[in-house]
Amino acid sequence: MKLARSMLLLSIVLLCLGALGTADTEKTETALIYQAQKLSFPEYLAELDRISALADPSNENQQTPDEAISRLRGGWRVVAGKQELEINTGWLIDQFEKLKKNSDSGIRTELRKRLGDLKSDALAFQQEPADATAARTTLSQILARSEFHQVHGPTWLDRLKFRILEWIFRQLRRFFGSSSAPAAGRILVWTLVLVAVITLAFFVYRTIRQSAREDSVVPQIMPVSAKQWRVWMSEAQEAAASGLWREAVHLAYWAGISFLEERSAWRPDKARTPREYLRLLPAASEHRPALSALTRKLEVTWYGNDPAGPDTFSETVTLLENLGCRQA
Structure with a gap:
């Protein structure tokens, strides 16, 4: 895929250079005559x-x-x-x-x-230019007013940008000839813009796809408890058996939430975040320490992208058992 994109971009650049070369040749012939x-x-x-x-x-x-x-x-x-x-x-x-x-x-x-x-x-x-001393003095007095304090000439960054652009156009004039440099410069700029847009679109697309994949196992339409906690746990164990340790921890967390929701720890709501579930448990609740540790495990593994493995999943299962999720 990368090779195909590179070949396509190279073809476009070569076509543009060929067109410029033809135009430049015609102008050069005229200039020689x-x-x-x-x-x-x-x-x-x-x-x-x-x-x-x-x-x-x-x-x-x-x-x-x-x-x-x-x-x-x-x-x-x-x-x-x-x-x-x-x-x-x-x-x-x-x-x-x-x-x-x-x-x-x-x-x-x-x-x-x-x-x-x-x-x-x-x-x-x-003709000799008119004496501008008086006009310059008046202008200096105007610019000295408070409303013009933020007005300044080109900054060092502006000068640096100008020098870089000037160097680029010098190289283009040397390569294409002075008559073709502006057109070649525009082609180069628009090519770079096109590459930047394509790159940005690729990263946005990949991010959306990744988010869609990660959120596909999170309940979006029905409350968590609509799927029994044992079903969540079974899916977590299947993910672990496939080596998908982060997903296994994620599914195991929702098993714990479903377990508490089935026992009326809170009223079902499909829009809550993990931290909101934790805040719903009273500080004196026997389940709060286990849920707090389980929430932290989810955050660092799923959202924090920490490395996960068999030990991570085993620790998550232990937290679920402390919460009360024990398979018969």
Whole structure:
């Protein structure tokens, strides 16, 4: 059964990896054909102006869209100081492709508007940031109030989780390539979740089955005394003969409860626990010491999962005899 589950999980993982590999290969081939153009900031601004001129409505040259597309292929990588910005030119290429088929002024207007937005964003990026000292001081005063005392930044545990996830994604990028890492990461996470759910379901199922097996000999519908104590004792001896020592102790205990209930030690009730039966006996009752010891034996053997054997069952039978359960 374990082998079958392992093979099924391995098959799923291999299928997912195969799909990712195919997608990654296609993207890699495209990347090999069209490399991103590396531009400085001034070169980037000049390139935007050049492309915008190619989209100008007054430019009637039929080769203009092809020239623009060739300049946009692969996207742009803009170097701004110590940073590199990736500029995706896919939308612009699509619009120039449409322009090749239909020289629509609406398309040209939309192209020039998008290129103007890119240039505005670039110019705004170059501007010095505004002095935030006053705003920061105000924010510090607000956060110093009592209602924000519980507010804090990432804890060491949060930072540890982030570093672990970052390491995992680095390994995924190294193995699958940067374009496939997010998808592979999601597949890995959902695979682990699936394994965890299956494992949890297995343990819940096993616990329910075990509880059902253990409780199958406990009276659930009729009072204990509906089955005579000798019948309980006979079942206990059969369990002992089969080597089921814990079950034998369990059945012998219910023989004792049935014996007392038949003698009106309490009114029959199918919902009582072993400790509740013990509390029903008066402290002065001659049966209380034997029932107390018998209850303790049940608890450590049946509920406490202590090892049981012939000696354990023999001690239980002695307690039953002290209680008054003697076979004729």
